[in-house]
Structures are given as structure tokens and as C-alpha cells.
Amino acid sequence: MPILEKETARDRDSQVLPKVPVPPLKQTLDTYLKCVQYLVKEEQFKKTKAIVEKFGAPGGVGEVLQKKLLERRDKTTNWVYDYWLEEMYLNNRLALPVNSSPVMVFPKQTFRDHKDALRFAARLIRGVLEYKGLIDERALPVEFARGQLAGTPLCMEQYYRLFTSYRYPGIKTDTLKVQTNAASSAPEHIIVACKNQFFVLDVVANSKQLNEMEILTQLEKIMKLAENAEERLPPFGILTSDGRAEWAQARDVLTKDQTNRDSLALIESCVCVVCLDEPSSLVPSDTNRALLMLHGGGHERNGANRWYDKSMQFVIGMNGICGVVCEHSPFEGIVLVQCSEFLMKYTTGSPSKIAKASSIRELPPPRRLLWKSNPQIQGLLAASGDRLQRLVNNLDMDVFKFKAYGKEFIKKQKMSPDAFIQVALQLAFYKCNGRLVSTYESASIRRFQQGRVDNIRSATPEALAFVKSMTDERVTFTDTEKMKRLRDAINAQTNYTIAAITGMAIDNHLLGLLKISKELNMEKPEIFCDETYLTSNQFILSTSQVPTTVEMFCCYGPVVPNGYGACYNPQSDHIIFCVSSFWENTETSSAVFVKALNEGLLEIKDLCNRSSTLATKPAGSSQGAGQPHKSGK
Numbered sequence: 001m002p003i004l005e006k007e008t009a010r011d012r013d014s015q016v017l018p019k020v021p022v023p024p025l026k027q028t029l030d031t032y033l034k035c036v037q038y039l040v041k042e043e044q045f046k047k048t049k050a051i052v053e054k055f056g057a058p059g060g061v062g063e064v065l066q067k068k069l070l071e072r073r074d075k076t077t078n079w080v081y082d083y084w085l086e087e088m089y090l091n092n093r094l095a096l097p098v099n100s101s102p103v104m105v106f107p108k109q110t111f112r113d114h115k116d117a118l119r120f121a122a123r124l125i126r127g128v129l130e131y132k133g134l135i136d137e138r139a140l141p142v143e144f145a146r147g148q149l150a151g152t153p154l155c156m157e158q159y160y161r162l163f164t165s166y167r168y169p170g171i172k173t174d175t176l177k178v179q180t181n182a183a184s185s186a187p188e189h190i191i192v193a194c195k196n197q198f199f200v201l202d203v204v205a206n207s208k209q210l211n212e213m214e215i216l217t218q219l220e221k222i223m224k225l226a227e228n229a230e231e232r233l234p235p236f237g238i239l240t241s242d243g244r245a246e247w248a249q250a251r252d253v254l255t256k257d258q259t260n261r262d263s264l265a266l267i268e269s270c271v272c273v274v275c276l277d278e279p280s281s282l283v284p285s286d287t288n289r290a291l292l293m294l295h296g297g298g299h300e301r302n303g304a305n306r307w308y309d310k311s312m313q314f315v316i317g318m319n320g321i322c323g324v325v326c327e328h329s330p331f332e333g334i335v336l337v338q339c340s341e342f343l344m345k346y347t348t349g350s351p352s353k354i355a356k357a358s359s360i361r362e363l364p365p366p367r368r369l370l371w372k373s374n375p376q377i378q379g380l381l382a383a384s385g386d387r388l389q390r391l392v393n394n395l396d397m398d399v400f401k402f403k404a405y406g407k408e409f410i411k412k413q414k415m416s417p418d419a420f421i422q423v424a425l426q427l428a429f430y431k432c433n434g435r436l437v438s439t440y441e442s443a444s445i446r447r448f449q450q451g452r453v454d455n456i457r458s459a460t461p462e463a464l465a466f467v468k469s470m471t472d473e474r475v476t477f478t479d480t481e482k483m484k485r486l487r488d489a490i491n492a493q494t495n496y497t498i499a500a501i502t503g504m505a506i507d508n509h510l511l512g513l514l515k516i517s518k519e520l521n522m523e524k525p526e527i528f529c530d531e532t533y534l535t536s537n538q539f540i541l542s543t544s545q546v547p548t549t550v551e552m553f554c555c556y557g558p559v560v561p562n563g564y565g566a567c568y569n570p571q572s573d574h575i576i577f578c579v580s581s582f583w584e585n586t587e588t589s590s591a592v593f594v595k596a597l598n599e600g601l602l603e604i605k606d607l608c609n610r611s612s613t614l615a616t617k618p619a620g621s622s623q624g625a626g627q628p629h630k631s632g633k
């Protein structure tokens with residue numbers, strides 16, 4: 001298909017969708033006040049309320065900015081896209097591993113030997129090429145929303161960035177570059193990392209893609225090359241695990257040399273990175289596999305066997321610990337799931353007859369990427385290694401499979417499973433800290449052109465009322481009261497979800513108003529300098545639903561030093577939670593959070609069960625609805 005036609009097809013995909021709306025100003029400001037009311041002290045809230053009212057007053061700054069935002073909406077495909085990308089990712093100076101890049105942990109594989117692992121890798125690479133072929137042909141079926149407001153088509157643009165993106169580090173901000181169709185029609189290659197060395201694996205020879213057996217042969221050659229200790233080069237990949245400004249500075253040093261520039265150019269233009277990892281001595285528990293996927297275990301394990309700027313890095317551990325690490329700026333976890341599930345099904349399917357029967361061509365050996373080092377670069381490598389080690393030592397991860405029930409039980413209560421889980425997370429946090437905090441839940445806005453996500457602020461006043469009723473030792477709430485508060489909390493959460501997925505949440509909107517004020521060179525409006533705004537953007541609880549239909553799970557680190565990352569994967573009869581926090585912070589503990597979560601989920605189930613029993617009992621039976629029931633602490 002000619003390139004022009006492909007472009008048109010892509011544009012068509014997107015053009016059928018509406019543009020992301022700009023919510024009414026008053027609606028956003030009212031919601032903002034509601035969201036922050038119980039997150040800050042009363043005095044502070046009073047101050048905030050006055051600031052917000054002034055901002056939103058007729059003829060006020062808010063109106064000016066809103067008007068400009070509406071103009072921007074008319075002029076652009078998606079008014080928030082660039083603002084959001086910068087704010088969420090590109091301006092973030094923290095290291096990508098743990099702080100930004102989510103991972104998908106595949107089921108533990110059983111490899112008898114290295115050859116088995118390489119066979120799996122070869123099959124996976126074939127799968128990547130098949131999947132990329134579907135993307136390039138624009139042949140992936142358009143997805144439709146499920147769950148709340150099911151049925152509307154979703155924007156597919158994120159898929160087109162899966163294998164074509166690269167995030168360049170910058171001193172102040174990074175740059176996400178996406179290859180155009182024309183550029184990607186060049187011969188394709190994959191970068192294979194093995195023993196901290198990088199190799200170019202051309203996947204096309206004589207205009208024909210390599211088959212599985214050919215890929216396997218090339219991987220075997222790579223492994224041999226990597227084993228040659230004499231030719232081993234310093235672990236340059238470790239630099240990409242560093243803070244973005246540090247890596248940008250180091251990159252400036254590297255690019256003074258032509259050899260390094262050539263190697264970087266090859267990595268930056270690859271389809272993906274495949275990391276053949278050394279076996280680790282850790283027990284392959286869910287938690288350990290998650291940790292190894294998130295940071296590679298530091299420079300002494302596989303931490304340097306990575307290139308974090310590249311959007312898709314497939315990890316194949318020789319002892320069966322496998323998964324994918326993704327640079328988050330080009331796409332969301334849901335797209336990662338679709339791709340990973342395709343690959344898992346592909347790798348577990350029986351080898352195609354064609355693959356078995358096809359002949360193996362004589363191919364030139366893969367090339368090792370060369371690096372020129374010097375004492376300055378050696379120093380940079382050591383410093384990056386130390387910083388990664390600190391991150392490794394700091395990550396407190398707990399992958400918890402809650403087995404008492406899953407989505408089906410919740411649906412039977414006529415409640416939204418996602419909202420229910422969010423309320424349970426609020427309860428867990430409250431049990432640990434006696435307060436609620438600013439919470440982020442990603443809500444997909446792929447119903448709109450170039451839609452990414454907005455935020456569902458799950459720490460609602462209704463959730464606070466519920467968690468208090470479940471934990472207050474001084475007041476005894478009846479089951480009826482608790483159940484009412486539970487339903488109110490779930491309704492509030494569901495309503496926020498519906499608002500968010502239809503483009504009516506507040507975070508993108510407030511960000512848009514702030515960015516417009518900057519573009520107009522205005523003095524920063526008071527609402528954005530206010531302590532409440534700053535607090536409300538410190539997401540101590542950063543949550544996300546990433547459901548899978550194949551056995552695997554997604555996880556990520558906290559987004560603030562005193563926070564938790566909580567990724568969950570609801571299944572019909574169980575829920576997988578991946579809770580992360582930092583050991584260095586004394587206020588957080590993943591194990592303590594998980595314990596509270598487990599308790600809370602069981603207490604809510606008991607409450608629901610008692611309430612449904614009550615509802616079916618004839619009036620006047622011994623346990624009346626008004627019967628107080630002490631919270632099960």
C-alpha cells in the first residue's frame with residue numbers, strides 16, 4: 001500500500017472521533033473545590049475557596065483563559081495532548097526505571113537451557129514483527145469501549161507509536177520522536193542486549209523478513225559474541241537508567257565521538273530492544289519478578305542490560321523471568337496489554353509449519369555496537385550505576401493476589417468493580433494513615449481524537465464518609481448506614497469515572513488553563529500558586545486498572561517519594577494488586593498497605609453479605625436493619 005494511502009487511513013481512524021471537549025469553567029472549579037475540601041486544613045480550604053471564586057468570577061482571569069482554551073480546541077486536533085505529554089512525562093526529570101516506565105510481567109517460563117530461552121526469544125521477535133506488520137498495514141481492528149458507556153470506538157493512534165518512538169533525554173525537557181512512515185520503510189532492525197553489550201539484529205535480509213529459525217540462529221551468534229570477554233565493552237546502557245538531565249549530559253559527552261554517535265543512531269532507530277538477561281539467584285516470586293522487570297536488579301544484575309529510552313524492551317531471562325518494560329510517553333498500559341497478549345498467545349501457539357519447514361539462509365553475523373570510552377565516561381557510568389543501585393535498594397514492592405473474590409462478586413452487588421476497588425484502596429490508605437490523600441486514577445479518553453488519559457480523583461468526600469464509618473472506634477455505625485455510605489462512595493466514584501471518560505474531568509482542564517496563561521506571558525494565576533493546588537497534584541496514591549485476559553500483570557513505582565503505586569488487575573474470581581512504595585520513606589510500607597487492603601476488602605464483603613441477608617430476611621426477624629454492627633477491625 002502506498003504511504004500516502006496509509007496516512008489517509010490513519011487520519012480517517014481518528015477523524016471519525018469527536019475532539020476532546022473543554023469542560024465549562026464553573027463546573028471544573030466547583031469540582032476542584034469538592035475534591036480538595038477534605039484534603040487540606042479548614043483554614044487553607046477557606047483561602048483556596050476565595051482564590052477560586054475570584055478566578056472564576058465574571059470578567060476574571062479564568063474567563064480569559066477559558067476563551068483562549070476554546071480557541072485552541074478549535075485550532076488543534078486535541079487541545080490537551082502536547083500540554084499533557086510535557087507535564088506528565090517529558091518535563092519529568094526523574095529516572096525512567098521505577099519512576100515512570102511501567103512493566104508487564106509475563107508468566108514464569110520454563111527453559112531447560114539457553115537454547116530454549118533463545119527459542120522463546122526468536123518466537124517472540126517473530127510475533128513482534130507480525131504485530132508490527134498489522135500496525136503498519138493499519139489492519140488492527142478498531143477497539144470499542146467496554147465497561148462504563150461501552151460501545152463507542154476508541155482512538156487507535158497509540159498503537160502506531162509502539163515500535164516507532166524514541167524518547168531523547170534533554171537537560172530541561174525530553175523529546176519524544178516518532179518515526180514517520182517514510183523513515184520506517186528503511187530496513188528494520190532490532191537491538192539485542194546481552195551481557196550489557198548491544199547487537200544489531202537485522203530482521204530483513206534481501207527484502208525478506210527473517211523467519212523464526214533464522215532469528216534463532218542469529219541470537220545464538222549474538223550469545224557467542226557476548227560471551228567473548230576480551231571484546232566486552234563498558235555497560236553503556238546504564239546511562240539510560242539515570243535521571244533525565246544526568247543522561248542528557250552524559251549523552252552530550254558520548255556524542256563527541258563518531259563511533260558513539262553511530263551506535264546511538266542505530267539504537268534510536270530500532271523496532272525494539274530485546275534483553276537477554278542473566279539468570280538471577282532470586283526466587284522467582286511474583287514480587288521478585290516485578291522488581292527485576294522494573295529495575296533489572298541494578299548494575300550487578302541486569303540493570304545495564306537495558307536501553308530505557310526505547311519504548312518497547314522485551315526481557316527474556318535465561319531462568320524464565322520474562323516481560324516487557326515500556327517507556328510510557330508514547331502510549332498507555334492498555335495498548336501494552338493488547339500487544340503483550342498477542343505476543344503471549346503467539347509464543348505459546350504451536351510453531352507454524354512454515355517456520356519449521358522454511359530454510360535457513362546464510363546471513364551475515366549480527367554486529368556488536370561499539371563504544372568509545374574515556375576516563376570521564378567511565379566516571380559517568382559509575383555514577384549512573386550508583387544512582388540505579390540506590391533506586392533498586394529503595395523500591396518496596398508487594399504483588400498481592402487477593403483470592404477471596406473478584407469482579408463477579410462485586411457485579412452481583414450491582415456495583416462497578418472498578419469503583420469498588422478504588423473505594424477499597426481508599427479504605428486501605430485510611431486504615432494506615434487516618435486520612436485520605438490526593439489520588440490519581442487513570443481514565444482513558446480514547447473516545448476522542450488522539451485521546452490519552454485524564455484523572456479520576458478517587459479521594460471523594462463520599463469515600464471519606466464511608467471509610468470513617470468502617471474505622472471509627474468512637475461511633476458505632478449500623479450496617480445500614482455503612483452500606484448506604486458504601487453505595488454513595490461507589491456512586492460518586494462511578495459518576496466521576498463517567499465524567500472523566502467523557503472528557504469532563506478537571507486535571508487536564510486546569511493544566512490547560514495554566515499552560516495557556518504561560519503562553520500568554522501572564523503572571524501565574526493565584527489559583528496555581530496556591531498550596532492546595534500543589535498538594536492536590538502530589539499524588540500520594542497513584543492507581544490504575546490494567547486488566548488482562550492472559551496470565552500476566554502490570555506494575556509501576558510510586559510517583560512521589562512518600563507515595564504508593566497501586567496497579568490492579570481485576571479477574572472474575574480474584575484481583576491482583578501490585579503495590580509499590582519507597583523504603584527510604586518512613587510513612588509508607590507496601591506490606592502494611594497490602595495487609596490493610598486485604599482486611600478492608602474482606603470487611604466490605606462481609607458488610608455486603610450481611611446486608612443482603614438482612615434484605616432477604618422477613619421484617620421483624622432477630623437482626624433488624626437498624627441493628628448496630630461494630631466495624632470488623
Ligand code: COA
Nearest residue numbers: 146147148332333334411414415416417418442443444545
Ligand atoms: N452492576 C453490575 N455490573 C457493573 C456495574 C454495576 N453497577 N457497573 C459496572 N459493571 C460491569 C460493567 O458492565 C463491566 O462489565 P464487563 O466486564 O462485562 O465489561 C464491568 O463491570 C467493569 O466495569 P467497571 O468496573 O465499572 O469499570 P470499567 O471497565 O468501565 O473501567 C476505567 C473503568 C476507569 C478503569 C476505564 O474506563 C478506563 O479508563 N480504563 C483505562 C485505564 C488505563 O488507562 N489504564 C492504564 C494506565 S497506564
